[in-house]
Amino acid sequence: MKVYISADIEGVTGATHWDETDQAKAEYPAFREQMTAEVAAACEGALQAGATEIWVKDAHDTARNILAAKLPREARLIRGWAMSPLMMVQELDESFGAVMMIGYHSRAGVGSSPLAHTMTGGFSHVRLNERYASEFLIHAYAAASLGVPVALVSGDRGLCDEATDLNPHIAAVAVKEGIGSSTVNIHPSLAVDRIREEAARALRGNLAQTQVAMPGHFVLELGFRDHAKAHWFGFYPGARQVGPLTVQLAADSYYDVLRALMFAM
Numbered sequence: 001m002k003v004y005i006s007a008d009i010e011g012v013t014g015a016t017h018w019d020e021t022d023q024a025k026a027e028y029p030a031f032r033e034q035m036t037a038e039v040a041a042a043c044e045g046a047l048q049a050g051a052t053e054i055w056v057k058d059a060h061d062t063a064r065n066i067l068a069a070k071l072p073r074e075a076r077l078i079r080g081w082a083m084s085p086l087m088m089v090q091e092l093d094e095s096f097g098a099v100m101m102i103g104y105h106s107r108a109g110v111g112s113s114p115l116a117h118t119m120t121g122g123f124s125h126v127r128l129n130e131r132y133a134s135e136f137l138i139h140a141y142a143a144a145s146l147g148v149p150v151a152l153v154s155g156d157r158g159l160c161d162e163a164t165d166l167n168p169h170i171a172a173v174a175v176k177e178g179i180g181s182s183t184v185n186i187h188p189s190l191a192v193d194r195i196r197e198e199a200a201r202a203l204r205g206n207l208a209q210t211q212v213a214m215p216g217h218f219v220l221e222l223g224f225r226d227h228a229k230a231h232w233f234g235f236y237p238g239a240r241q242v243g244p245l246t247v248q249l250a251a252d253s254y255y256d257v258l259r260a261l262m263f264a265m
Contacts, residue, residue, distance in 0.1 A: 001097040002053040003046045003203065004148070005075075006088050006139060009035045009060040010105035010115035011155025013175035013191040016183045018115065023062065034188055035060070035103055036067045038154065038175075041192040042102050043072045045199025055096075059088035060103075085258035087119075089139045092146060098207050099143045100199060104155040106178065107134030112158020113178035120265045124223040124245070128257070129215055136163055138261065144212040145254040151202040151210050154195050156183070169209035171202035220249045220257050222264055233264050 009021050012034045019025040023032075043054050057078045058066045068077045084090045089099065106113040109125045109132060118126045118134055126133040128141070136159055140150045152171040153163045160172035173194050176185040186194075202210070224230040224245045234241030239249045239260065249260050 001049075001051050001203070002055070002095055003051045004089065004092050004096045004099045004143075005039060005042050005046075005054065005056045006059050006099065006101050007035060007039045007056060007066060008088070008101075008103040008105060008135065008155075009065060010113070010117075011103040011159060011175070012038050013185045013188050014183070015176075016114055016181075016185075021060065021115065023065075032065050032067065034191075035065055036070050037188070037192050038102050038195050039066055040071050041196040042100050042152070042154075042199045043075050045196040045201075046100070046203055047072060047074060048196075048200040049203035051203065055091060057088060057090055083262070085255060085262050086142055087139070087258065087262060088135060089142050092143060092148060094146050094148070096146075096148050098151040098203055098210075099139075099148050100152040100202075101136055101139065101150065102154050102195065104134070104136050104153055104159050106156055106158035107132055107137075107162070110158055111178070111180070112161075113156045114181045114183065116158075116178070119261070122225055122229060122265065124225050125221075126223070126261070127219075127221040129217075129219055134159060134162055137166065138258075140166065140212045141214060141254055142258060144214045147211075149207045149210040150212055151205075151207060152195075152199055154191075154198075167210060167212055169206075171198045171205075171210075173198050214254065216252070218251050218254060218257050220251070220260060222247050222261075236260060236263060
């Protein structure tokens with residue numbers, strides 16, 4: 001089985017302040033190590049479940065965070081950004097048996113993480129049809145459009161609740177809970193152990209049950225924080241500005257949604 005892992009940093013245990021996610025800040029190295037450890041644990045769980053090939057996408061900021069030497073030798077690491085509409089699941093295709101999302105976080109507009117956002121701080125919200133979207137939802141639909149199930153997600157409690165609300169068969173490892181500007185976290189070693197165990201269990205299970213159902217038609221709504229950016233994106237082909245800060249785009253193809261989102265950032 002070929003397994004794909006997409007990794008972010010805001011959802012790893014302990015991460016609470018933006019300085020801890022910024023390569024230029026003194027606090028960052030410890031959280032880079034934890035991001036790497038949680039991804040390595042997911043890889044190890046996949047190998048225990050019989051994975052023969054593992055691809056990992058470093059999907060935070062510069063996409064140059066994960067310490068490659070600390071991953072299992074079987075892992076291939078995708079660093080940097082190709083500017084692909086698949087964004088945080090770049091290189092994912094139909095040949096993969098499952099996706100896992102590690103270190104993911106709550107969406108913009110909720111209070112379940114002090115690091116909540118969706119793709120960029122420039123959006124107050126992103127909505128797909130009637131559902132407010134996190135980076136998890138955006139990329140779970142990307143995986144579903146390719147016929148690839150989402151086996152597991154790890155991150156803050158709010159994000160995990162969103163994932164299991166979308167599909168209760170998706171395994172979710174909540175490593176922390178956000179309360180205002182604070183977080184309550186499990187021990188870093190315990191997070192690593194739980195991710196490893198749940199990854200193995202999820203990949204040994206019935207992956208067909210974790211397939212995310214795809215809508216037949218999409219309305220993408222972007223809430224911008226900058227009215228000038230909303231005005232500008234209103235000229236994107238097929239887009240329609242519906243308010244001073246809000247632009248909508250309708251599409252039958254999810255690839256068209258991803259492409260529009262990429263150009264809106």
